[in-house]
Every structure is written in structure tokens, then in C-alpha cells.
Amino acid sequence: MRAGPKRAITAEPLDFSDLGRPGWTRLQRFALEYVKVPKGHGARKPFKLRKWQLDIVKELYPSRGPRPRQGLVSMPRGNGKSGLAAVIALYALFADEEEGAQVLVVASDERQARIIFNACRRMIELDERLAEQVQIFQDRIYVPHTDSELRPLPAEPGALQGWDPSLVVVDELHVVTEAVYDAMLLAAGKRERSMLLAISTPGESTDSVMWRLVEHGRANTNDVSFKLVEYAAPEGCALDDEEAWKIANPALGDFLAVDAVRAQLRTTREPAFRRYRLGQWVGQVDRWLPWGAWEDLANPTRVVADREPVVLGFDGSASGDSTALVGCTVGPDPHVFVVGVWQNPGDVRWRVPRSDVDDAVAAAFDRYDVLELAADPWGWRSEIEAWAKRYGERRVLQWNTAAANRMAPATDRFYAAVTQSELSHDGNAVLATHLGNAVAKSTALGDLIHKDKRGSPRKIDAAVAAIVALDRAAFHSNKSARRRVRSFK
Known part of the structure; x- marks a missing residue:
């Protein structure tokens, strides 16, 4: 030129x-x-x-x-x-x-x-x-x-x-x-x-x-x-499955050398190899849930019936992040479903529409038999007190998600339920994204989930609300079972 x-x-x-x-x-x-x-x-x-x-x-x-x-x-x-x-x-x-x-x-x-x-x-x-x-x-x-x-x-x-x-x-x-x-x-x-x-x-x-x-x-x-x-290679394939390599790499054996891929396998971490060589979506390298485990449990055709017993988990932000209200049915086959998620679209002036959140809570109590609303109190104490007055103090519980002695066992319970296919969910895309954004930090009490880094735009509030909802639904399910056993005796 x-x-x-x-x-x-x-x-x-x-x-x-x-x-x-x-x-x-x-x-x-x-x-x-x-x-x-x-x-x-x-x-x-x-x-x-x-x-x-x-x-x-x-x-x-x-x-x-x-x-x-x-x-x-x-x-x-x-x-x-x-x-x-x-x-x-x-x-x-x-x-x-x-x-x-x-x-x-x-x-x-x-x-x-x-x-x-x-x-x-x-x-x-x-x-x-x-x-x-x-x-x-x-x-x-x-x-x-x-x-x-x-x-x-x-x-x-x-x-x-x-x-x-x-x-x-x-x-x-x-x-x-x-x-x-x-x-x-x-x-x-x-x-x-x-x-x-x-x-x-x-x-x-x-x-x-x-x-x-x-x-x-x-x-x-x-x-x-x-x-x-x-x-892309089939989900769950072995890293050294060369037939899977061929499916993902149409140029393999042509202008993409097989021996070069073999050499890369020996020196490349699994998430990077799956992404760059197998064409797979592995999410974040340190994501909390195994890739695909949550997605496999989706059952969007299941409808939570009116007056069905449920528990609501709530995790809110005071201003510009996101707020989530997630439900879970009570019984032997828990079903997690999203009631509402309000998140910042990228506007620094945005604030959580608290009246909309209140309307969603009211609609959920009207529609379902809400045994309990477990809510993180940070930034929402006045609303939680109002909900307790409106629906009864026994039905509204302040659940501090920053308390590791509560949150770690609840997190482990949720992880076990997902990996052992012991729940279903509504397939909500926002909840799936929040779960995909969550990374795990090990503590003496169990794992806790966090954002990938401080100040990250990748939100996890819906994931936190889902963990709380499932944990409290399990509590109420076990309490009902104990009542039935005593009645039988």
C-alpha cells in the first residue's frame, strides 16, 4: 500500500x-x-x-x-x-x-x-x-x-x-x-x-x-x-475424546493439525480447552454450579397452583444493583420459580422501584399459601416490618444472608439438590444468569457464593434469593413431616 x-x-x-x-x-x-x-x-x-x-x-x-x-x-x-x-x-x-x-x-x-x-x-x-x-x-x-x-x-x-x-x-x-x-x-x-x-x-x-x-x-x-x-463437542465429553474433537473442529486433520491439539491438551486448563478447542460454553472458570446442571432441571411447563404452599426468598439492594423475589414449593418435589427480579439496566440514576416490589409481594401472598417470606433485611427493614405487620410476624422472617452460619449450610443444601437432581425450576433466564455469575468461596462452615469480583456488574441476587427459598421450603417440608409422624403415633 x-x-x-x-x-x-x-x-x-x-x-x-x-x-x-x-x-x-x-x-x-x-x-x-x-x-x-x-x-x-x-x-x-x-x-x-x-x-x-x-x-x-x-x-x-x-x-x-x-x-x-x-x-x-x-x-x-x-x-x-x-x-x-x-x-x-x-x-x-x-x-x-x-x-x-x-x-x-x-x-x-x-x-x-x-x-x-x-x-x-x-x-x-x-x-x-x-x-x-x-x-x-x-x-x-x-x-x-x-x-x-x-x-x-x-x-x-x-x-x-x-x-x-x-x-x-x-x-x-x-x-x-x-x-x-x-x-x-x-x-x-x-x-x-x-x-x-x-x-x-x-x-x-x-x-x-x-x-x-x-x-x-x-x-x-x-x-x-x-x-x-x-x-461444539457433545456436552460432558472427555477432554481426550478425539471423535468429539472432530465434531467441534471441522478443519481437524486438514489445516488444523491433530498433533497440535494433543499438545495443547497437555498444557491447557480444562475450562479453556473446552471453550477454545471444543467450542463449549463453560461459563466462568470458577463458577459455583457445574456447567449445565441447573439448565438440565428446567421444567417450565410445571405451574404452581393457586393456594399451593410456598416459601418466598427475598434479596434486595438499597439502590442501584438488583433485587429478587424467588419462590419455592413446599413438599417432596420442590420447584423453584421467579416471582420478580428488578435490576439496573445500566443507568447510574436507577433505583429499585420499591412500590413495584411491594406489589409483587402482595400479589404472591394473595395467590399462594405463603408459609414464609424470608428476607434479607439490609436496606429493606422498613418494608420488612410493614410486611410482618400486614401478613403476620410468624410468616415474615428476617434472614441475614451475610451470616455464614445460616447461609453456608443453605448454599450447600442448594448445591446438593441441583447436582443430585432433587428439584425443578421454571427456566427463568435471569435466575440462570445470576446462578452462572456466582462463584464459590470455601469456609469452615461450607461454601458461600459471591460475585466474581468486588463491584462486578455480574449480578447474583436472584441466586441468593433462590438459595434462601429452597432452604426455608425444606425446613417447612420437614416440619410438616414431623407433625405427621407425631399424629400417627
Whole structure:
């Protein structure tokens, strides 16, 4: 790339009509005829899409019907994500019959975004026909004949304003915030035909926009506007199961060497190996509950009946964090369900809507046979006193969640119930996130859960409320059993 003014483009515009109609076959032919592998395995040879790469392209660029507005490709490292993304970006820039195409490559910072940008630049340089069509600048690739451009951008809301992209390629979605993703989605929705495509490894935590989209894709396979392509080893597989490696890594044995993965297994911690090599969501490295244990117990079809005996657990914040009210049925098959969670959406001025919390408590007492409301008193003493006066002091208990002699046994009880499949729950996503955010700290009295670090935005209040609710439900269940035994005698 030469500095200074760029030469005028004198070559005639390229005619891509012989590649066929826009769609996956046209993209495949464009890659084979115009794109060369820039480096590594097969360098300088035509970019022939592997079958698995073609399967991805078919999902994103169907020959018939509408294209998805959003696409997410989740796979482990080393499978050529950046190379495939660069080919798709070049196709969108040159051959997708989009006049004035804007192709944006977005990543956590501009350096990361330039990985795909530089791959695109090198692919152009390796084909004289493409090189004659463009002017390459430090921050963009420009096609004068169609007034089209390709740019790398950092994942910042301000940097994403004012664009009209035909394609947004997001590199490593797991580090992108909700605000940035929303900004990209709104920008990409201005054209009749546009797409936001993310290609990423799984993230460190389920408290992320990527996990939300993975869940949506898994649950909504018929959503034509959203396509999820996910490569991951089966849950619970052994780390050294090489058949599982093949499932997660379509390039294994091709340009991803098996012996390299074997070597990495010997020196990589299990959570990192599962994430980066098996494509699995392992949550936080030190998360409290085993991965997947809580999710396996979901029973959203179970309805807690009116006047059914329940216990409510309450964990509140005084101002800007989150507040949770969680219920648990009393009996041999406890069912945990969320009554309400109120959490800060990211506004420093936000305060817990105490009247809404009070209304939720009142509605729960009206609907269920609430044997007890166990509430952490910090910041809510006046409300708890009012609830005790309204519903009776025997039914409202101040439960100090900071007291390790109470909380540690309750935490261990909850852990045992989950790992031994002794409860069910309503599948509430917020509660699942809070449980996933919780990390364990061992004490002489048992484990206690905490945030991952002081001041962390990852909230755990619903998890705390659930622990309290289950513990008190078990107490009342055992008390009823003792009554029945005495009556029998």
C-alpha cells in the first residue's frame, strides 16, 4: 500500500454475471475464481470452500428465499474463521450486486478488526483483476466503479453511528456489549437486503449478548431472519475424546493439525480447552454450579397452583444493583420459580422501584399459601416490618444472608439438590444468569457464593434469593413431616 494520492482506476468494471444469481453458488464461484489463500496452508492457491464452509455459506446466502438479517457462527479457534469471514466480506464488496456496498468489519478494537481487513487486502493483492478495481487506504478499501467500501471499526457505539452497511462482520462477538450490538443491528437494518454476521468462539460467561443469541438460535431453528451455525463437542465429553474433537473442529486433520491439539491438551486448563478447542460454553472458570446442571432441571411447563404452599426468598439492594423475589414449593418435589427480579439496566440514576416490589409481594401472598417470606433485611427493614405487620410476624422472617452460619449450610443444601437432581425450576433466564455469575468461596462452615469480583456488574441476587427459598421450603417440608409422624403415633 503506497502512501499519498491514489491512482485513478482505468480498468473496466468487472463483470460477475457468469457467476450466476446472488446466492451461495455465486459466492462459491467467486471465491474459487477470484480469491487466493493469503497465507498458511494452501497459500496462494485458489480459495476452495470446504464442504463445511459451504454448509455455513448456504445458511447465510440461500439461493431462494430471503437471507437472514442476523447470522452467528460459533466454533473453536484454528478453524479458519477469519479467512472465511474475509471471503464473505470481499464477495459483499465486489460481487453481491449491491451498488454502494458498505462492508464494516467490527471487533473489540481496531487492531483486532484489522485482522480480517488485512486478510481482505492481501486477497485483493493476490488477484490482479481485483487489484485493478480498488484503491487501498490505511483505513478502507474503496471500489470507485460501484462507490463501495470496506472498513475496519472498533466495537464502540460512537464509531458505529451514521453508517448504512450492506454487511457487518463481527469478529469475536463474545466481547461485544449489548449497546454495541444494538448499534450495529440498527445500522444494518436500513437496507432492503443487509446482514449482521458474527463469527466467534464461545465466551467466558453466559452473561453476554452472544449467549443470548446462541439460546435464541437453538430455540428458534425456524426463524428465517436469524441463523445459528454452531460447532461444539457433545456436552460432558472427555477432554481426550478425539471423535468429539472432530465434531467441534471441522478443519481437524486438514489445516488444523491433530498433533497440535494433543499438545495443547497437555498444557491447557480444562475450562479453556473446552471453550477454545471444543467450542463449549463453560461459563466462568470458577463458577459455583457445574456447567449445565441447573439448565438440565428446567421444567417450565410445571405451574404452581393457586393456594399451593410456598416459601418466598427475598434479596434486595438499597439502590442501584438488583433485587429478587424467588419462590419455592413446599413438599417432596420442590420447584423453584421467579416471582420478580428488578435490576439496573445500566443507568447510574436507577433505583429499585420499591412500590413495584411491594406489589409483587402482595400479589404472591394473595395467590399462594405463603408459609414464609424470608428476607434479607439490609436496606429493606422498613418494608420488612410493614410486611410482618400486614401478613403476620410468624410468616415474615428476617434472614441475614451475610451470616455464614445460616447461609453456608443453605448454599450447600442448594448445591446438593441441583447436582443430585432433587428439584425443578421454571427456566427463568435471569435466575440462570445470576446462578452462572456466582462463584464459590470455601469456609469452615461450607461454601458461600459471591460475585466474581468486588463491584462486578455480574449480578447474583436472584441466586441468593433462590438459595434462601429452597432452604426455608425444606425446613417447612420437614416440619410438616414431623407433625405427621407425631399424629400417627
